[in-house]
Amino acid sequence: MICTPARPYLAIFAARFLMMLQYRAAAVAGIVTQFWFGAIMVMALSVFYMGGRGSASITRAEAITYIWLGQAFLGLLPWNVDPEIVLLMRTGNVAYERLRPINTYFYWLVRAMAWRTAATLMRSIPLLIVTSVLFEYVGLGDWSLRPPPSLEALALFVLSMVAVVFLSSAITTLLNISVVWTISEQGINIFTNSLVIILSGMAIPLPLFPDWVHPVLLVQPLAGLVDIPYRIYFANFSGAKALGAIALQVFWTAALIVLGRLLMARTMRRVQIQGG
């Protein structure tokens, strides 16, 4: 393992991941926020399900599970630029990034993966435990996160979540590359924030959108962040359909990585280093 081509990238991942684990207070604050948001969304959805006529394409219990999974894995959503990259641009320290004998695109991709997964790991575990086990125990079973219906669904879900990590990091890296041009992250953050939250299914589960937009919503890349894995979780997608959905995630990830590498190469040829 010591001499594999992956050695630098593994080391960078490990360093960033461990560094991120220091931010425990932020994680606690995040957990509290996500309980709050999750509870409000669950209540709102329950009201809709009580008053709604006709049939939705997922049940109320499934929708609630969808919401809690979304809150647990909120950290994986690529809605903002990595502040570390912004700092590199502002200070001109990006020069040192280019002095490392490694591919800068994959350097940044790995760094984004560590950043997203470390933040998510600390938040998701307590949230998953409380909403599934504890809710049941204190009599909130109606509002709880249900277990997946089968082992097969669970296995496919895990596979799909791995794809989420790559897809999310590829999108994050694209956002990061945009900062090389703009130097400021604010514009891009505001723009992507709403786009990602709506089109991934984080704001309203995608199956609850009107039927006629479903085909469009499903094939766009952001569905692969939330909608696809969670529907696989409660077997709304199963078997061949689930595998097809995962293939779609992989396709978008590959496409975005190719795009990112092209943009990175173009960008770095034109980069000018700030300040001396």
Add this chain to the structure above:
Amino acid sequence: MRGCPRTQSLTVTTDGAIVRALLTARAMPQIAVQDLSKTYRVAERRRGLLGAARGLFSRPHRHIDALRSVSFSLEEGELVGVIGPNGAGKSTLIKILCGILEPSSGYCEVDGLVPWNERILHVARIGVVFGQRTQLWWDLPVIDSFELLRDIYRVPEAKFRPTAEALIYLLKIGQLLHQPVRQLSLGQRMRCDIAAAMLHSPSILFLDEPTIGLDANSKLALRNFIKSLNRDRGVTVILATHDMHDIEALAERVLIIGNGQILRDGPIAEMRAQTSGERRLIVDFAEDVGDVMMEGTTILRRTGRRIEFAFDPRVTAAHTLIARLTTEHGIEDLSIEEPTIEELIAKFYTTHGAVEA
């Protein structure tokens, strides 16, 4: 890593080939720079609110020539100083040689590689320190940064350990290894930064203002270290600085850059001899004297009873001047000084119009 391909080819070839390999190694400079130019395109902002509004639609662009047709070559094991006023193009030159920037035109080869085309191969063989930045991870202990660099440069542990230990000893940073970088003083940080740049045993070291902001002791320690790297380990060093003492202490050869061009390339001593033979005679008179006019001198400054004369020793010998002064006036003290290297360089910049606009 140093000279790796060459040594390898030597071990497997016959005697004739060795001679040829040695000859080609001799003939090829380690760094060859030919007609290198770099032009930056800078968008300008117009003044005021109206200007900002117009700027939304079109922005005037200005072209800045950071380097204009720069050529030089460097042999393995040289220690060359690069000086020049702010904005002269020093950093641009170094960044191009490092492979970070691509020039607008021209060619350059470092150890047989074109830096910006074969960046990954190239940067594995060089070490770089930018004095104004750090390559260490701000929140990590120094040793963690070192180990991260070891993995990034794929240095085998068996090679890394002795290298790191030697660097830690020479730079006296053993006490600092477990502190986060943000807690280090500038001098401590710079020593760690230099060690970080040498962990993968590069054959060329680029230093961009390594002594900026350091106290006298740190500067001396750093200079000694750089000198020993160059002398004992044969590392080629390119040192860009504003500190003329760095240059005097280290560099045998100096490139003076101004307005993006090489104004002079040669030994520092030669430059000193050519630029100015001027000397100064500083005299403290025993009593108030009026205008002391002496042939062959000009008065530079007058403070109380002290007068500073400038003279050219090739025209008027110092002892003649002193003899004349002592016979005509009562004198408390006198001394003769050479202009400082800073003054020489400043004068050089001004005469070449190489002062930042």
